[in-house]
Amino acid sequence: MDRFISTLVDRSPPHALEHLQLVLIPVVIAFVIAFTVAVLLTRQRFVKYTDRVMTIFNMGQTIPPLAVIAVFFPFLGLGREPALFALTIYALLPIARNTLTGLKCVPGEVKEAARGMGMSEWEMLFRVEIPLSMPVVMAGVKISVVLTSGTAALGALVGGGGMGAVIFAGIDFFRPELIVAGTLIIAAIAIILDRILTVIDNLLTPPHMKT
């Protein structure tokens, strides 16, 4: 028990911080890419590419992050950067898929009225489409965050650090308290980030439109 607590209190915090970065940096980059691409895919000019692009995102989700690292090993080597790279690819799909769904679910009559009132395409996007799809987009971001929190543990295998380092140390040296502590902290990170995103979501969306 003492060893468990000392693991939790003394050994974990620096790893937890690393882990947080392994989650936040990929999710933020994935958000910028996936959101932009999904918005473009709902524009008339680009609709025809939707299937092709989404297939790429689907692949990003299906291929195990370790395989991604293996493929890009010759270019990126080992360490933190390839871990961030693989996790970013892994985080793309839920955000892209939900943004696409969210934008498609904006009621047709609202868009019709907004266009009829004389909103330009940009005004429509920023004042109608994005705000109305925000709850669904945020749900996608939450899924990505939770997925990435768990998957980021694998980052340790390629020298990326994070809570994975603690867990794998536990496995290697038969120290169950390290495994339990690492798992608990990862779970805590996932839950806390999810809560924070919920608060942001609530600020962005009027109360009656929450999902």
Place this chain on the structure above:
Amino acid sequence: MIVLDKVDKVFPGTTIPAVNQVSFQVDEGNICVFVGPSGCGKTTILRMINRLVEPSGGDIYIKGKKVSDKGVNPDELRREIGYVIQQIGLMPHRTVEQNVSLVPYLLKWPEDKIKPRVKYLLEMVGLDPEEVSRKYPYQLSGGMMQRVGVARALAADPPIMLMDEPFGAVDPIVRGRLQEEFLRLQKEMKKTICFVTHDINEAIKMGDHIVIMNEGKLVQHGTPMEILSEPADGFVKDLVGTDREIKLLELTKSKEIVKRTDDIPSEVWEKDSFILAIDPVQRALETMMKKDTNIVGVRDETETIGTISWNDIKKLINKISGDQ
């Protein structure tokens, strides 16, 4: 004010034109009602006027200016034209006040001009600004939403309004009330209005001018009186219904058939059977039945101006249905 000149629309992937060689004119300050069955092209015409749909052929002019000119920005054009649709399409994430101020905002009106305008508009459509301004659309009843929809379309005081079944989504009682209130508003506003409906009764009630459409073609256009008394063909006759004589009685004002005379029969005085000159002829008929008489007196605001008898009404009906 609004002129359509041989306008065609063939949607991509179809061969039958949705709108086929339609020409007509809407005069300034008039309500022109487009009526016809679903898919007859009436909504497409409306959407071509504000360029939500581009015509395949022909020209549309507003105040003598071609709307399809290269110099016309469709977004700016639409800001000058009020637009009301059946589904209303209020923005669910915005308050009533924000919804109504949409077009003034797009036109970059100063903030201190928008607020009082929204208050004025909400009052005008019969809503209490104090009560509804901060509410979201989901907190309103269907009738209130329609009113907000109308207020939003009127926000920047556009000279032209396009209304696509604007009162279609509410129950008949609320619809009747909204129609009457709108007609009262229109008396003051004198907007040029294009109004789409599939309900011939609504068309007769609202229209200064009616355009009847079928399968993309203009079948007949004219005043409600002309449509009812001289339907162009079987289709129009079916559309106006077998009770067109009754509808005409609703539509014709008593003063139009009153026999002007100072000699009012004593029966009228005894039974106190009087109607007003602005009442529809139907009222004369109702009064006759109620008072068990065949003649009624017609009063102006101040004095009695003449009589309408059962025979006068029969003559009117015979005149209408003379071709049957």
